[in-house]
Amino acid sequence: MSSSPRENATEAAAIVFGVASILLVLCIRFPALFTTELAREFATERVLRVATSLVTLASLVAGGLTLHNRRSLRSALGLGLVLTSLLLGGPTAPRLAGSGSLLSADWLVLDGLLLVALFIPIERRLASHRTLRAGWKVDAAYFISNHLLAQSFIVLGAAVGHFLFHSVRIEATSRLPLALQVLCLLLVADLFQYWLHRAMHEIPALWAIHAVHHSADELDALAGSRVHLAETLLTRTVLASTFYLMGFTLPAILLFGALIAIQATLLHLRGRLSYGWLDRVIVSPKFHHWHHSSDREALDTNYAGTFAFLDRVFGSYHLPEGRWPLRYGVVKEVVPSSYWGQFFSPLKHL
Ligand SMILES: [Zn+2]
Ligand SMILES: [Zn+2]
Structure with a gap:
């Protein structure tokens, strides 16, 4: 029926x-x-x-x-x-x-x-x-595993931060107003994330891990969850230890986490969502769709996750007027389609 x-x-x-x-x-x-x-x-x-x-x-x-x-x-x-x-x-x-x-x-x-x-x-x-995109079940598995393990990654990152920066922690940051702390967090995180992300595209061993995120041939609300656990672990540890060093308060970090989670889903939405002239300042779905494009003109561009101007400053900005990508996905790599196939795929590059 x-x-x-x-x-x-x-x-x-x-x-x-x-x-x-x-x-x-x-x-x-x-x-x-x-x-x-x-x-x-x-x-x-x-x-x-x-x-x-x-x-x-x-x-x-x-x-x-x-x-x-x-x-x-x-x-x-x-x-x-x-x-x-x-x-x-x-x-x-x-x-x-x-x-x-x-x-x-x-x-x-x-x-x-x-x-x-x-x-x-x-x-x-x-x-x-x-109809539902092929591969949605794999991305649902990523959504579940990356969310469930978030706590472990935060605990690990905070422990690394405590071990490395215990004696040099900046205490003055905690006295800044909440909104200013969140703005600083967004800026600091995006700066770190920009270079981490760029390294993942430029260093072959790291690209083997990050290629999993780029392997979706179409984008949608679930596609952004396709992130290899090793990448999640690396990013969260770097960010959590940096936040520890800088002495941000708990409410500011929580607010930052909520904003970033919303942004990460927004950027991958299916369909054509652009913020007009703001696309040049803030990372919009259109900006990030170009990052996922396998069109030659767009390869290795648009690394920022929040502030598009970082790509202008560091020379990796690509946002053609009035056009959207024709193709998405990886160019020549073969990324397995199953969760565990993707999990073990970076090992082949070692
Ligand atoms: Zn990327
Ligand atoms: Zn993405």
């Missing part, structure tokens, strides 16, 4: 909210294991319980509608997930204390809901609806 796009969307919503509900219950029960240590000050137990109630309710409604429309095993999955969440204790699950923190399920849920509620609807307005 064929199903309408609306029915498919309700079914997907029931599953996404069901998974989110289970993850949030795990965050409540085992905060030490599943939540981001940095964010616990804001995503308090009370906030988690309210969020779980809302997500559970949304999943129950979507699951009920789906099952009402179509009685199949797949349509029952959303309800099955939310019932599992309730069996685990739902919004009233007991909280178990513990120490150490390695996973960030809270971060995965937050960004996952943002993806479903904000970016996918924007993308649908920008580009006519098409």
Whole structure:
């Protein structure tokens, strides 16, 4: 029996909210294991319980509608997930204390809901609806693994920062107003990221890792998640240790993290989104689409992630008026299509 796009969307919503509900219950029960240590000050137990109630309710409604429309095993999955969440204790699950923190399920849920509620609807307005791109499942695996492991990378980066810069830490930065700190963070991070990114294009061993990010032949809200774990580890460690050295405060780093997460998804959206003259100052989707182009004129250009003027300053700027790339992807490399194939592919270049 064929199903309408609306029915498919309700079914997907029931599953996404069901998974989110289970993850949030795990965050409540085992905060030490599943939540981001940095964010616990804001995503308090009370906030988690309210969020779980809302997500559970949304999943129950979507699951009920789906099952009402179509009685199949797949349509029952959303309800099955939310019932599992309730069996685990739902919004009233007991909280178990513990120490150490390695996973960030809270971060995965937050960004996952943002993806479903904000970016996918924007993308649908920008580009006519098409069937799901080949490779979306691999990118979903990247989305999950990179989000879940964010906490581990931050802990590692902070430890490296503490080890290297403990005695030379700049304390005065913490007295700057929050907005100024966030602006400084964006600038400092983009400067570091510019040269790290450029090195990844120019040094063959690093390109073998970064080629994974460029291997998507089409861009969309999920394609930006395709980043090899080694690249995520390298970038986060460099940035977290630098932030430690510079002495930025926790709220400023959290705000910066949220802005960067939104920006990383925006830049890869399917469709043609440009900011007009601002494209020359701030990195827009159009600017980053050219970075992903395999057209000869665009190779190894537009490295910045936030401030487009960095590419003007360092001579790698490419933004033709009124034109968009014709092709995307890598030029001659063969990047495997599976997650684990991509995971091990850089080893062949050693
Ligand atoms: Zn690149
Ligand atoms: Zn990209």
